[in-house]
Amino acid sequence: MIVAQRKPIDEILAMLAGCRRVLVLACGGCVSVCLTGGEKQADILASQLRLAAKARGQEMDAQSDCITRQCDREFFADLKADPAGFDAVLSIACGVGVGYMSELYPAVRVLPGLDTTFYGANVGPGQWQEYCHGCGQCMLAWTGGICPIARCAKSLVNGTCGGTKDGKCEVSPEMDCGWYLIYQKLKAAGRLDELLAIRPPPDWAKDRSGGLRRMSVEELADLGKE
Amino acid sequence: MTNQASDRYVSSLQAALAGGQFVFTGEIGPPKGVSVEKCLHQAEQYLKGRVAAVNVTDIQTAVMRLGSLALSHLLAERGMEPVFQMVTRDRNRLALQSDLLGAYVLGIRNVLALTGDHVSMGDHPQAKCVYDLDSVGLLSAMTMLESGHDLGLDSKGAPNVLEGSPKFFKGCCVTPCTEEVAPQIIKLEKKVAAGAQFVQTQAVYEPEAFDKFMGEVRRRGINAPVMVGIVMLKTVAMGRYMNSSVPGVKVPEATLDRLAKAAKDDRQKVSIEICAELVRAMKPFCQGAHLMTLGWDHCVPEIIRQAT
Incomplete structure (x- = not known):
């Protein structure tokens, strides 16, 4: 599976500067399994964004949604709201999802909420480790x-x-x-x-x-x- | 370039090792900057005429500094035969092969192929590691260049042909006193099969372990001349640091005690004695000693005098 880590909140807030309506979009694939990009993490991140905006005396309408996978076109039909209605979509899929969605929705600003790190497997409670580099010559x-x-x-x-x-x-x-x-x-x-x-x-x-x-x-x- | 080099031997170092004499090499580290006079002067004063060749480290411990090729050339200009150290950490196969050709046209013949310390050990830990080739790959590349070809293929799938081919005396490194020595010996066997003609080892402080290692090397039919690595033990703290942090190096407590007990003014004298005794103890099992004095170049003449 692809393993990814949440970006520091300050980096995310800096990316979202000036955005009033934000969709935090989770992915039901690998990043759900490693507990960084799933539905629950999207809910938490959306409320973090609302609170952070409030603390600065601003308001942010941060919503969350989750689709089965962000690396297959068909699942984007399940989106609850049109992504074009947001100032930005903060995708917490791996970089594949972020890149793929950017291509599917050229007019939408899709931002990465995670740092994609490696191809790995679960090696213990809450622990993942790299096993493959994807070098193309096993x-x-x-x-x-x-x-x-x-x-x-x-x-x-x-x-x-x-x-x-x-x-x-x-x-x-x-x-x-x-x-x-x-x-x-x-x-x-x-x-x-x-x-x-x-x-x-x-x-x-x-x-x-x-x-x-x-x-x-x-x-x-x-x-x-x- | 070299007085002993002949049709048969490409360098004095090769000739000396082939001649069966016990051979010494020294080592200098290029400066971090462009002030080369000090290290060239030291080499000229203390190493020239005393060692068969002088190794020039290549961005040692991944700390950015003047390159090995330039300083090797300057040494050669001053009549000292360099051993151009080459790590595979910083250059891909294009740059490595190109620099090998460059080294050859500048008169450099001895090349030591090394993997190189990981960038995380040095002062640019964010740098991208290259390691396009490993040390076995670099030795193969040298052998290939000597055959008049490079590692690339032409449009018909045949190796590219060079306009004039170089000839090197190719060396490699091994760590004899690591706790699990078999993987080191397996790799050494591959390095020699890929073209290595001489071996300079990581620091050794345990003659018995080295004897055992050499026995295993010869048992496996590895016949390249081996020069044991002698790193000058300057302080007790340095010894302790090596024991805790330098892979494959173990300084026995007795050696550290000896240095600790020496009066402050005598420490350098004792360091010299330790080096010379190590060389004398290991001389029967190997073909030479590679002296790494870490800036104390002025000790080299006395180490050699006491060791021979």
Whole structure:
């Protein structure tokens, strides 16, 4: 899932300066699960905005709404009110939702209420961790299912650097060394020989360096043409 | 450029290591700024003629400073053979390969391939990490350039052809005294397979652990000459800091005690003795020592005298 964090309230208030009518729009997808962009968070944020405006002697009509997903056109039909009627829509979807809605409603000012951070999974109560970087060339087959691109702070592909200490990364004593995890996993599985192969430099064109990434499933694309 | 370099060897360092003598290298760190005279003068006064080559660190600990290539060139101009250190943190494969060609045309032959400390350790923690290649990738790139090609492909999918190819003496680093040494050795094996011809290690203060490490290196058939890293222990506080914070470096309590017990005026003398004793203890297991004196360059002649 995509994990995102709420922006600091001061940053949100600065974005909304001069806005009288604001729609805080939640997303029922990933950000609902990580408890930052769901229906409840939208209600809370809307009331925070009203209170903050009041404290400044201003008035803000901040409403909230939630649709199933902000990354699919069809769900926008469920909006309770026309977004064009607001000075701004504060979307608390991930950046995909914010960007997609901006494209769907070019005349509406859609603002981000969250900072989209990573592709992760739940690792404990209220805790999410990054597992994938979306590099476009999955190498988990030979790394024991542990991603060196996402889990190594340097995204190295040929093994550990000299910055590993007690299984932790030089970046932080709280951060596991990704390559230490890979090594332990492959050692336990009796597959350390996987580590001996020289891995060529990644093709970063498949990552962000190739520019905008798109995917097309031919069967569906053909159906669309018919 | 070098007096001992010949058709067979591209640098004096390579010739010295091939000659079977115990080889010393030194190290200087470029300044943060453009005042290069002090470090060049120090190198000229204390390292020239005493060490086979002088490493020039590349934006060490991710603290922005003058680049390694420029200072390596200035060293060469003054008759000292540089080991151009190259980290993969700050340049992508275009810039790395281009700087390798640049280094070659400036007469630089020894190149040490390193990953480089993460930017979060330095003074520009907001900088974007590059790490397009890792150290194995950088060694492969050097080997590729030597073959007359680069890492790119032409329109037919064949490697691009260079107009004239360089020849380097390619080095790499390893951390021998880390608590889990097997992953380090596996990576070292890959570095050598990718083209590394010599090894300079992270600081070692435990000769027994180093002996064990070297035994494992040779058992795995890694035959590149290894120069043990000697970092001058300047203060007890520095030793404690390394023990708590520097990965793969362990200074034994006995060594720290010895320095602590020395009278203040004798500390530098004791530091020199510790370095020289470490070299003497590890000499039987390796081919040279890489002396990192952290600004105390004036101690190098005495360390070498006591160690040999």
